[in-house]
Amino acid sequence: MSILFWILIWICIIIAFIGLIYPVIPGVLFLMGAFLLYGLFFSFEPFSWVFWTVQGILVVLLFLSDYMVNYFGVQKVGGSKAGIWGSTIGLILGPFVIPVFGIVIGPFLGALIGEWVFHRTSFSQAVRIALGSVVAFFASVLTKGIIQIAMIVYFFWQIH
Template identity: 55%
Template sequence: MEIFAWILILLFFVIGFVGLVYPIIPAVLFIFGGFLIYGLFFSFSELPWWFWAIQVLFVALLFSADALANAFGVRKFGGSRAGFWGSTLGLILGPFIIPIVGIIIGPFVGAIAAELLVNRSSFKQSFRSGVGSVVGFVTSVFTKGIIQTVMVILFFLVV
């Protein structure tokens, strides 16, 4: 049973890291779920209160990281709120419409389309907004990857 528990914990961690590039998967919830599985199979008392406090703070940070990085990227490149929402919609739909590359193309096209349709921006400005959405997404993936790695390393240090 112990081997099954560790396989399940590691599977949750792997799914969490896959969720970095496939945003429909709530990545951080799978990482946190791995901690909960450990507690259920072994003991919650092995994980001290400060471990849970730090992990909850990381979860809150990661939930806001996507939106903040996307908004920052779009704004930094001159986009508007419409560009932000277009890129968010593209981020969700892109991987389903165009598997694998849709994760990059979706937010890019979404931001451009929203800027063109809502704000009647020039194509040049809309294109810049699309580039900003991709920069924001890549920055978010990198940042979240580092934070999730720290979460998992902290888990293994405590256990």
């Protein structure tokens, strides 16, 4: 039975990493779910208040990094709130509208439309901002991936 329990825990961890690329999947919830499943199936004993505090801080860092990397990535190339909102909307809708490539094309088009149509930026500047939003997306995935790896390493360190 413990093999089945570990399979469920690992499925949650894998879904958490899929959530890095598909932002509609709440990856951090699946990661925390893996920790809770371990506690339910095996024992909550390894999880002190320090464990939950550290994990909570890392969750906050996940959310902050997601927002801040996108914000500073678009802003660094001269983007406005219209570009940031467009990039975010494109990031959420892109994978549904254009499967596979929508994860890159969505934020690009969202930022482009946000800047060019709503903020009245020149087309060349809007393209530059849109490219900045795509770079920011990949930087955000990398940053969140590192934080999630830290959460998992700390989890396994606590249970062994």
